[in-house]
Amino acid sequence: MIIHFQNNLKEKQKKEIKISLAKFLKKAEISIHGSYLIIENENKEELSGFLSRIEAIEGIGLAKLSNEETYPLINKRKISPLKIKNKTIGDKTFRLIAGPCAIEDKNTYLKTIKNLEKAGADILRAPLFKPRMSPHSFQGMEKNGLNIIIEARNKTSLPFITEITDPRQIDWLYERVDIFQIGARNMRNYELLKELGSARKPVMLKRAAGASLKEWLLAAEYILSRGNDKIILCERGDYSPNNSEGGINFNMALRAIDLSGLPMIIDISHSTTAKKFILPMAKASAAIGANGLMVEASLNPQLASVDGKHTIDISRFKKLSAEIKKLRK
Ligand code: PEP
Numbered sequence: 122m123i124i125h126f127q128n129n130l131k132e133k134q135k136k137e138i139k140i141s142l143a144k145f146l147k148k149a150e151i152s153i154h155g156s157y158l159i160i161e162n163e164n165k166e167e168l169s170g171f172l173s174r175i176e177a178i179e180g181i182g183l184a185k186l187s188n189e190e191t192y193p194l195i196n197k198r199k200i201s202p203l204k205i206k207n208k209t210i211g212d213k214t215f216r217l218i219a220g221p222c223a224i225e226d227k228n229t230y231l232k233t234i235k236n237l238e239k240a241g242a243d244i245l246r247a248p249l250f251k252p253r254m255s256p257h258s259f260q261g262m263e264k265n266g267l268n269i270i271i272e273a274r275n276k277t278s279l280p281f282i283t284e285i286t287d288p289r290q291i292d293w294l295y296e297r298v299d300i301f302q303i304g305a306r307n308m309r310n311y312e313l314l315k316e317l318g319s320a321r322k323p324v325m326l327k328r329a330a331g332a333s334l335k336e337w338l339l340a341a342e343y344i345l346s347r348g349n350d351k352i353i354l355c356e357r358g359d360y361s362p363n364n365s366e367g368g369i370n371f372n373m374a375l376r377a378i379d380l381s382g383l384p385m386i387i388d389i390s391h392s393t394t395a396k397k398f399i400l401p402m403a404k405a406s407a408a409i410g411a412n413g414l415m416v417e418a419s420l421n422p423q424l425a426s427v428d429g430k431h432t433i434d435i436s437r438f439k440k441l442s443a444e445i446k447k448l449r450k
């Protein structure tokens with residue numbers, strides 16, 4: 122950690138600051154170098170824990186943690202691909218996560234997933250909870266859709282992913298799906314992050330619209346802090362006033378991959394909100410070294426209660442999948 126002193130401090134004042142710091146950073150090495158001070162501490166978590174106390178000391182200007190101190194658990198984590206049922210995420214294979222925005226009825230869903238599997242999907246979306254802007258919009262089938270997931274699991278060996286919006290859903294969904302998704306609206310729901318950290322099931326953490334890299338990675342750090350290192354990041358883009366220009370922040374995704382080494386999925390549906398941009402965005406996602414993409418695809422997008430506008434049908438999904446296969450070679 123580097124601490125810049127405020128301007129024009131006397132040597133005596135700098136030494137007093139050093140003494141104040143040493144009172145609570147007992148094992149740290151503290152050294153003064155002219156206009157700044159360096160704190161070295163074996164225990165990286167401790168420094169971010171004390172940041173507020175450090176900043177409160179009079180005479181301190183800017184206190185800056187290194188990446189290793191800001192994200193100590195991400196840094197300690199062994200980088201290796203995640204194994205989820207019969208699939209891996211985080212290695213060289215570009216993965217396709219696909220399925221409807223929401224499960225709406227049994228027959229459509231079962232037919233959809235069979236078709237998606239045949240066309241090359243690796244992981245299937247099984248959303249029961251839809252956090253919507255309006256309480257009058259379709260909210261998802263909620264617990265009523267559980268039986269559909271149970272039946273779907275008997276029909277395929279592919280892994281399933283579902284969004285969790287409340288810790289109370291964890292228990293009854295635990296054995297039914299393989300990945301829990303934290304949606305953009307819940308990236309800052311710290312109690313949910315902690316509970317999913319304790320649940321020890323793979324978690325896909327979306328970046329909240331407008332969230333900084335630091336907020337996003339610290340959300341992952343929350344999950345790690347409860348012992349769960351099975352984390353996948355998902356870039357889903359930012360909002361814009363008419364919801365069509367926000368788009369994927371590839372720069373943010375690249376930096377997150379570089380800093381964390383965590384697997385990265387790009388959500389090319391919610392970020393583009395237009396079918397015609399799905400293919401170029403898929404190619405761009407592969408080009409930046411992401412580990413796969415998430416796309417909303419179903420049998421009858423025109424009948425969907427939610428996100429039918431950008432959900433692709435099976436024939437478009439087949440084309441997308443064929444293009445991705447070419448990229449894999
Ligand atoms: C979703 O993937 O179903 C979803 C609701 O996305 P987001 O949280 O990114 O809006």
Ligand code: MN
Nearest residue numbers: 222417427428
């Ligand atoms: Mn959707």
